Amino acid sequence: MAAVPPAPGETQGTLDPRRKTLAAAVAGILQEAGFLAFEKAALGTLTEMLQSLLREIGRSTRAYSELAYRTEPVGADVVMALVDMGITLEGLQMFRSRPNRVVITAPSQQVDLKQHNVLQVGDKKSHPAHIPDHLPPFPDTHTYCFSHTYKQPVTEYEAIREKAAAQKRDIERALTKFATKTRDTQNLFLTDDKEYLLVAVEPNPKAYLDALMPRDQVFEEEEEHHTKKKRRIVTEESDPGQEKDKLNESQEGELDNPYLRPVKMPRKGKAKK
């Protein structure tokens, strides 16, 4: 009889779908025989037996057919192989026509190959005449063919005007929103809405200075003005000598390096008090 592996006590992790199908078929046969439950080890044994039986029948059938100088196995070869293993044909007829053909393991393998189409982005060129078809197809054209990256600019006058107007409106709206969130606001109506807010205007006491002294960029000069004024007021009240020197030094330091901010000293009024 066919040799069986010595200790098929455990069913290994059946990842092979064919193995699983064989196990299901064996379970079906057992159910037909009348068993309602089985041990895992027993099922594993029978599955292993069935697999090696199939392989052995195939092997010896092939051997018999080759013995007869043929390459294709014939029914007679199968019969010889079965007889060689001790399985007779007479019982097969009866077995086939037995009434309790209840269990038929239907699950045949189905392979899903649908994933390819999802990832396809571009179109693929077909093979030119000199390339046979069994070779893999070309990749997408955008992966290896050069094409310009700019789009043709829109030259229609209406479209351009419309785009410019829309952009201007969006900029204005965004800026006003930002201003309402960062600066002081005044409400047009008495209700406490967030709509219809007006950006408050900071009153400038010396408006003529802006006209007489135009400047290109606005740094923190406004703050400097305020802080300097405050410091001067404070220092004149207290000791004028030392702190004026310090102020002068700090001002000179600022003049040297435009990237330095003025130092913000803590309020000395509170500390002294």
Added chain:
Amino acid sequence: MDQSGQQQGVGAAGNQVSRSAGLALTDFLMQLEEYNPTIPDAVTAYYLNSSGFDTADGRLVRLISLAAQKFVSDIANDALQHCKMRGAQQSSSKIKGKDKRFTLTMEDLTPVLAEYGITVKKPHYYI
């Protein structure tokens, strides 16, 4: 000539046997076309291909799967008889409702397989 005559006689007798077997086989193969064995054809064909058996005729594949199925089914029947014998010995116990539920265990399977010439040894404990 005598030898040839004898050969022919033997051959005729042999031909009769083989003819009947051949007829039965061809009939059987014709009947197999409608029959669906429990083992799917694709699985059987795969295992046969792995050992070199390649045929365009699907009936041979079905014949082989039927033969294998019968083999396993014989073993299962013998094991069932073992189980029933064991159940009959213990029928004096109160648990009778379980007798209808037969479970295939290694204890039943091992002697059956030994009759068929297959030795199965299960480890008693796992290390």
